[in-house]
Amino acid sequence: MPLTFAPPTSDATPLYAITPEGLEDWLATQPDSIKAWIGSAGFKASLGAVVLLPDTEGGVSGTVVGLGSAKTRARSRFVLAASAKSLPEGTYALANDLADLDLETEALGWLLAGYAFDRYAKASGASARLVCPEGLKPARIEAIAAGEVLTRDLINTPANDMGPDQLEAATHSLADQFGATVSVTKGADLIEQNFPMIHAVGRAASQAPRLLDMRWGGTGPTLTLVGKGVCFDTGGLNLKPGASMGLMKKDMGGAATVLGLAHMIMALKLPLKLRVLIPAVENSVSADAFRPGDILTSRKGLTVEINNTDAEGRLVLADALALAAEENPDQLISMATLTGAARVAVGPDLSPYYTDDTAMAAALNEAAQAVADPVWRMPFWEPYEKMIEPGIADLDNAPKGGFAGSITAALFLRRFAEGQNYTHFDIYGWNPTAAPARSKGGVGMGARAILAALPKILDI
Template sequence: MTEFAILLLHDGGQPAKRLTLVTTDSFDAWLGAQGERVRAHVAATRFAGKPATLVVVPGDGADWDAVVGVPAGDLGPWDLAHAATALPAGTYRVDGATGLAGLGWLMAQHRFDRYRSTPEPEGARVLLVAGDATETVRLAEATALVRDLVDTPAADMGPDAIAAAVQEQARLFGAEVRVTVGEALLPASGDAGFPMVHAVGRAAATQPRLVDMRWGNPAHPKLTLVGKGVSFDSGGLDIKPASGMALMKKDMGGAAHALALARLVMQARLPVSLRLIIPAVENAISGNAFRPGDILASRAGLRVEIGNTDAEGRLILADALTLACEEQPDLLLDFATLTGAARVALGPELPALFSHDDALAAAMTEAGTAAGDPLWRMPLWAPYKDMLKSTIADINNAGEGGFAGAVTAALFLDRFVDKGVRWAHVDLFAWNPAAKPGRPKGGAAMTLAAGFGAVKTLLSLK
């Protein structure tokens, strides 16, 4: 990860180039106030103040400054991202408030170069800001953690590597980690085990596992985060076509998000009793793969008929959510790249939020809006539970008819969450399908600021 702390610094009057921000509406007024030399230069470049454009303008002698086009209104997270890579290396200060834009300035300079034989060195663009940049730097570090984990190919990010990533963060912040692997996931005397985690992951060369991390004072409010950790999803015996498998290294994006949010909580030393639960599996194919029509036991005691082996994420999450509810957390959040239906409904940039709790849903959406990290609430529509009925078991894992796929997936998870637990489920994409300033094509972090803000609000930690 980039050393973000040296790229976003408190403005103590250090020498710096000035960045003047203009919009398409304010451009004419700014240009009219300039001298003939600058006006001629700007005309030659055809700069007109459009967002994500800039022009370097001459000053006295060899001196120069830059004018950056931004949208109208307060700066959002990505409004200076283009400038952070288009400008030469150096130190800059904005002529005005930077708002949320520090995050994009940092993330535009983040590079995932693990697999490049000769990474291209780039000079640093430092931005001077008023006030303390600590929270922005921490959010950038968490965002980079998600991107790097999701971008790593499944050959190097199997269930074992997911567990190792959790253990690395635990070492940094003094957390404790327990990992249950392979046959140890099966029910034993006095222990319900994690039978669905085992069933989904048993066909892979790398054994499935349940990662359970704890941090903080047990006397503090209980915050539990759960993340779907499918390192690669072939679809199982209901195998995906090649086009459907192309991005499936990102199917552990929920685990990456839960871990990154846990990092934010630990780094801020919030007064919570934090628990992070990640079921980590690869949904592979071999002679012992679970089959369509199989009936799986679950940690909760419910029997699940397998309507589709490609609806595996909800199975492993069900066992993890059951474990989470056993100690009745004050707040339970889960993150998963769960359904294509959510992307059809809301597109790649807007995660779907499900919760019975209006205050929880409002806290997450409001925190997301304030941070430029949006999500959209969708209904846990009770009548659709009928789509999950099984004729021979307690529930089917795949909704009948193909309608409302994101809703039925959330309703499946709802069966495994105790009604007294304050719970929200986030169905996200974890991927940028096309490059934008500060957001290269590849792994994407979503809802981190929304989740962190909601945690502080709901557990009265502000």
């Protein structure tokens, strides 16, 4: 169901969002009956606390929700949304200012609190609808929410219903919605069109590997997004243990995230030329699966020694990045659920990213803080370059030793985007614990930060 704001109406229930620090001042403006009611409820304005205010006829005249202490707010993203699921179904209108909070972010959080993945079983998010607060642009916030919903739905869908075929269909559907075009290079054509590593990784699967290439927009600066579309990752012949394979439906989280971001860009009609490249494969085991010890030649001509078939994402991204670099876009950004090392480094909440562009980093960091989409800059650490040079080939896809796994993967990718304004995100794409506006499961990471930074980094 689309996540949209309720239309303005005089019947909307007033919603007072109060901090513990501001509770006393707010109560001072209320009649004695409300003071007594709040006191009897033991309301302290803790995060997510709700008190319904009665009218004289036994109905609800308003509601008061808690935003939590300053410390709690600093540790949370969408504090207004924390109360959304506790409210009765109905329409609510914010009745006071949200001091020190970004209103657009909080309104977006309320919409996202309504999300539930219900394709296979009944599920529901918050049913309380919010009138878009005054001064905001509802269509903008709804477009961002819709992009996030697309990302979550794609990641949450299991591989039996979200293989390369279905990921291609989802890309076509998005393109049709906004008048974009899609070209597809598939199966043996990948060899003929010089995408050998995409083919090698995906050739053992029942659904053919492919490269999806979507374009939109006719004027403005050029932005190319590359998303890892490994629809399921067994690890290949270096087979993952069962516990590590359980979440591998999310290994196309990079593709899902760039498609969600593309939705936002196109829905908001940003004045730029957009290209989205998705190598869509499954890393499976079969007689013709690629092997440890194989040496592959990439689109760029660099040779790669395969020391672990479970380090396949960087291989398919490498061919796509090489293609992207041939057009020399103004900004080139890749997004991938690439390494477990990134999760060890920063956990599931932060989106680690790599860039040599200090202006890009400054814009991303500022935007991420503004829209509650946290990112963390990681280093392209030059001394580690030798770790990805095995001697027998130009590059090693899985350096031994286990040190700096996310950094060496990013350095590997940079070899294929050489000479570009290039940024790489090593995201997780999964929320392991439910939080306000962030249900357990697939989640977009970094997309809203990029969206907010685009006007500055592309001068649009």
